[in-house]
Amino acid sequence: MNVSWQVIILPVVVFIASLIAFYYLRKLGFERLDRWAKRAKWPADKIIVTVTRRASISWSVIIGVYLGLAVSSLQPLWKSPISRGLWTLLLASLVVTALQIVGGLIIFFGRRRRLSEYAMRLGRILATGIITIIAVLIAVDIWGMPASPLTLAYKWLLTNWMSVVTPVAVFIIVLTILLALRALGYQRLNRWLKRSRWQPSKMLVQAIKEPSTLWCLIFSAAIALMVSALPALWKTVIAKGLLSLFLISLALTLLHIIDGLVLFYGQKQQLSEQVAKLIRNAASVLTFIVLGLVLLDTWGAPTTSLFLLIVVVVLAAALALRDAVPNFFAGFQLNTGKEIKVGDYIKLETGEEGHVIEVTWNHTRIKALDESTIVIPNARLIRNTFTNYGHQVKKAKEPFRFTSRVHLPELTGLKATNLRELTDVLKGAPDSVVYYHTHHFLEQSHYLTPEPSNDFAVWVSEALGDNVFGERLASIDTISFSTLGALRERLVGLMEEYLTANPDNRRVMPGQEFYFLKSTSAIIPTPYVVHDLRQFIEALRKISLGALYYHIFESRLRLGRGLNDFSIWLKDSLGEAELADAIARIDPYTYTMEGLRTALIQLTEKHIR
Amino acid sequence: MLASALSGKVIQNINSTFSGGGVAEILSRMVPLSGQLGVDIRWNVIKGDEPFFQVTKKFHNALHGRTETITPEDFITFQTTTKRNISELELNGDIIFVHDPQPAGLVIKKKEIGKKWIWRCHIDISRPNQEVWQFLEPLVNQYDAAVFSAPSFSRKLPIRQFLISPSIDPLSDKNKELDRQTIDSVMSKYKIPTDKPVITQVSRFDYLKDPVGVIQAFKMVRRSIDCRLVFAGGTAADDPESDKVLAEVKETAGNDPNIHILLIPPGSDIEINALQRASTIIVQKSLGEGFGLTVSEALWKGKPVVASAVGGIPLQVKNKFTGLLSYGIEGTAYDLRQLLTNPDYARWLGENGREHVRHNFLITRHLRDYLLLFLALDHPEEVIHL
Numbered sequence: 001m002n003v004s005w006q007v008i009i010l011p012v013v014v015f016i017a018s019l020i021a022f023y024y025l026r027k028l029g030f031e032r033l034d035r036w037a038k039r040a041k042w043p044a045d046k047i048i049v050t051v052t053r054r055a056s057i058s059w060s061v062i063i064g065v066y067l068g069l070a071v072s073s074l075q076p077l078w079k080s081p082i083s084r085g086l087w088t089l090l091l092a093s094l095v096v097t098a099l100q101i102v103g104g105l106i107i108f109f110g111r112r113r114r115l116s117e118y119a120m121r122l123g124r125i126l127a128t129g130i131i132t133i134i135a136v137l138i139a140v141d142i143w144g145m146p147a148s149p150l151t152l153a154y155k156w157l158l159t160n161w162m163s164v165v166t167p168v169a170v171f172i173i174v175l176t177i178l179l180a181l182r183a184l185g186y187q188r189l190n191r192w193l194k195r196s197r198w199q200p201s202k203m204l205v206q207a208i209k210e211p212s213t214l215w216c217l218i219f220s221a222a223i224a225l226m227v228s229a230l231p232a233l234w235k236t237v238i239a240k241g242l243l244s245l246f247l248i249s250l251a252l253t254l255l256h257i258i259d260g261l262v263l264f265y266g267q268k269q270q271l272s273e274q275v276a277k278l279i280r281n282a283a284s285v286l287t288f289i290v291l292g293l294v295l296l297d298t299w300g301a302p303t304t305s306l307f308l309l310i311v312v313v314v315l316a317a318a319l320a321l322r323d324a325v326p327n328f329f330a331g332f333q334l335n336t337g338k339e340i341k342v343g344d345y346i347k348l349e350t351g352e353e354g355h356v357i358e359v360t361w362n363h364t365r366i367k368a369l370d371e372s373t374i375v376i377p378n379a380r381l382i383r384n385t386f387t388n389y390g391h392q393v394k395k396a397k398e399p400f401r402f403t404s405r406v407h408l409p410e411l412t413g414l415k416a417t418n419l420r421e422l423t424d425v426l427k428g429a430p431d432s433v434v435y436y437h438t439h440h441f442l443e444q445s446h447y448l449t450p451e452p453s454n455d456f457a458v459w460v461s462e463a464l465g466d467n468v469f470g471e472r473l474a475s476i477d478t479i480s481f482s483t484l485g486a487l488r489e490r491l492v493g494l495m496e497e498y499l500t501a502n503p504d505n506r507r508v509m510p511g512q513e514f515y516f517l518k519s520t521s522a523i524i525p526t527p528y529v530v531h532d533l534r535q536f537i538e539a540l541r542k543i544s545l546g547a548l549y550y551h552i553f554e555s556r557l558r559l560g561r562g563l564n565d566f567s568i569w570l571k572d573s574l575g576e577a578e579l580a581d582a583i584a585r586i587d588p589y590t591y592t593m594e595g596l597r598t599a600l601i602q603l604t605e606k607h608i609r
Numbered sequence: 610m611l612a613s614a615l616s617g618k619v620i621q622n623i624n625s626t627f628s629g630g631g632v633a634e635i636l637s638r639m640v641p642l643s644g645q646l647g648v649d650i651r652w653n654v655i656k657g658d659e660p661f662f663q664v665t666k667k668f669h670n671a672l673h674g675r676t677e678t679i680t681p682e683d684f685i686t687f688q689t690t691t692k693r694n695i696s697e698l699e700l701n702g703d704i705i706f707v708h709d710p711q712p713a714g715l716v717i718k719k720k721e722i723g724k725k726w727i728w729r730c731h732i733d734i735s736r737p738n739q740e741v742w743q744f745l746e747p748l749v750n751q752y753d754a755a756v757f758s759a760p761s762f763s764r765k766l767p768i769r770q771f772l773i774s775p776s777i778d779p780l781s782d783k784n785k786e787l788d789r790q791t792i793d794s795v796m797s798k799y800k801i802p803t804d805k806p807v808i809t810q811v812s813r814f815d816y817l818k819d820p821v822g823v824i825q826a827f828k829m830v831r832r833s834i835d836c837r838l839v840f841a842g843g844t845a846a847d848d849p850e851s852d853k854v855l856a857e858v859k860e861t862a863g864n865d866p867n868i869h870i871l872l873i874p875p876g877s878d879i880e881i882n883a884l885q886r887a888s889t890i891i892v893q894k895s896l897g898e899g900f901g902l903t904v905s906e907a908l909w910k911g912k913p914v915v916a917s918a919v920g921g922i923p924l925q926v927k928n929k930f931t932g933l934l935s936y937g938i939e940g941t942a943y944d945l946r947q948l949l950t951n952p953d954y955a956r957w958l959g960e961n962g963r964e965h966v967r968h969n970f971l972i973t974r975h976l977r978d979y980l981l982l983f984l985a986l987d988h989p990e991e992v993i994h995l
Contacts, residue, residue, distance in 0.1 A: 406611070408773070410769060413764065413765040413766060511918075521992050522993040522995055524995050525610070559992075
């Protein structure tokens, strides 16, 4: 019975008593803690209280069991491992608790400080690592393991803690300062962001924000390394490693920034996806090449030969692609310059014309009017002059065939020496005489300056010396007459009116008589046949003044069509009533012939646009 | 298109000389040019002796309105030579294009051979000697059409009369661009210094060109402006008067070192060209002109021109726009002074003049008119559709 009491009951009583005692102590302690938590303004205490509340139960049990074991009469052979096991359990529980607390605090303060997930995860990993290492070292010590690298390390640590603590402290201090400076810097940056109108600024700041934490760590580690007692070789290797890490991070950050800028400015400049991708790829390739060379140089690898190799490869590629390279750069220019785009109608000075169906890096494909596909190397397209008409215009029901005319003045043998004779002859003269004397100046001298509208006005002013009446005759608005008969009536009417009021009827000097002429015209077809407004414009640039004259003047009055040929075609065959009316409204008698050509072209071009 | 419409037709030009004068000059260019267009165009000259050309010269002056003593023998000489030419000359053209009065009588052959006949009058017959005109008129009326250089040359004729101005060939030796070296060498050859403004008249030694009047006008200008006069002339094979005129001109000029009388041999086109280009002002103070090709030549070179308002000159010189027109010696002198003292205005006139010639008096326009003329013979209507 005494043996049972010492072996079983005493340890159990001690266990139960310790449990009861720890229960009440725990209860009292957590009541105090709860009251403190309520008063305290530090919100993180809830994390600590919650975690330790759960863990403290296991601690109570473990300690209770340990005390019971201590008073038991178990053999030391049994006591020792059991107690070590209990310490290990306690250690494990403490580690778990510590990890939970540290993890919780990192998350809490990380979110509060708006640290990235990456940073918080890094912190938790670091904390886990440190705590685990310490726990393992303590566990090894508890179990009295034979000398292992860890034990040796642990023992070395105990004897050389200053050479560890110093760099760690420096690391922590520098990191803290850098993180504080970083936080301050970002506060300032955020204020600047609010004021800044440069849109990519936010992207830029965000791009730097994430890796800056890593840079702070790298820099802090570098400083700590400098003050550490590590051997020089180790220091060099670790420094190079840190530099490499920094360079890689810097390169990735740079690419991230380039991506953002290309995206922003690409949208702004309406760059095609192809061009943006090309720029990004080019930047990536270049960055990685430079990074590679710098890293190799950092680690002491020979870079000169590699650099030369790269140059040789680039030159060889340029030589092999010497025909494609100009096309490539021309394609880039076409894409960025937006000179042409798919759907546009273009015409080269060498004659090829059609709709653009594709613009690649090497060539541009156009579809001609006869449905054939023409492939034009981009370099050639850039080198030559081409006209971009934009999108296709509609086709006419009937084409317009440009016609020209040449004329030969014919003497009628009739002449006048005074205004009465002029009037009498004019009354009976054929329409062709009226036409000649009101239109021949257009072709003979209209290139220099618009001249008076008819020979009668000139003769009255210069030969008869009557500038006032000459001006009246010159002011006749020829365009307002749709027939030559009507024009003649107006002229004769004015003359009769004048003669009634001024019966002077003086004669001109010999040699200044008015000779009545008419003209014989030959109407000649031209090779210009047009089907739409673009072709119409091109033909207008090329046709002779004779053709222009024919379609504007001769057809309207002399051939009695009442309207110029262009307006008739535009309205009837092309349905372009607005442009037809605009051209009909032009008073061609007030232009030089070239000026008239320009006016017609400009009107039509404006209409197409 | 015009040339192809004349395919198969032979056009035969007939005048009095292959060289000297404006007609020969035009035909020497026009014939090969027409040939290049595929038109079968030929050129023949009539034969004549000294008496015949004396008579035709008198007819020329008389038709221009100058007083000439015309005798019945003159008409007989003309008819005799004409008949001889009719018998000797092969008239094989579908269209026979007769130039000026000398060959005008050939139309007598029309009754026999038919064909289309055109009389090309290069001279001003607005105030003709009635005796001579009455002799020529029946001949002219037999033609299918007549061509005059200016409206004022027309008469009331029962035949169609067309207006075709003569022209210059811008690529010929007389009109093409010359380099400075060539110009200077010609001036040097004729010992004409360029230290002063140079006034030049280029024309035959003919009374109708009024060379004496030019010298008189020049002397009036020299009273106030220091300048030089160059009178560059030549003779024509069918003009027996030219030597006499040259002598009178030299006498009028006297020993004035600022007056240069140059006898330019036929064919010296480069030299004529250089003289015109070296000049400050070109004068054409004619008393009578057919057309006055030298005016267009001067205008084509961008030179300011002072010319008489006679013949076809007003067609080329639009007064105060493409040049200045004068009516007498005093007027000519006044215009010369005006241009010499206002070089910018002179330059403006010259530029306008060149443009005016480019549009109206180049050989291309002339050829086109001739081709249309040939077509019009078979198309009496006013509008011909090709």
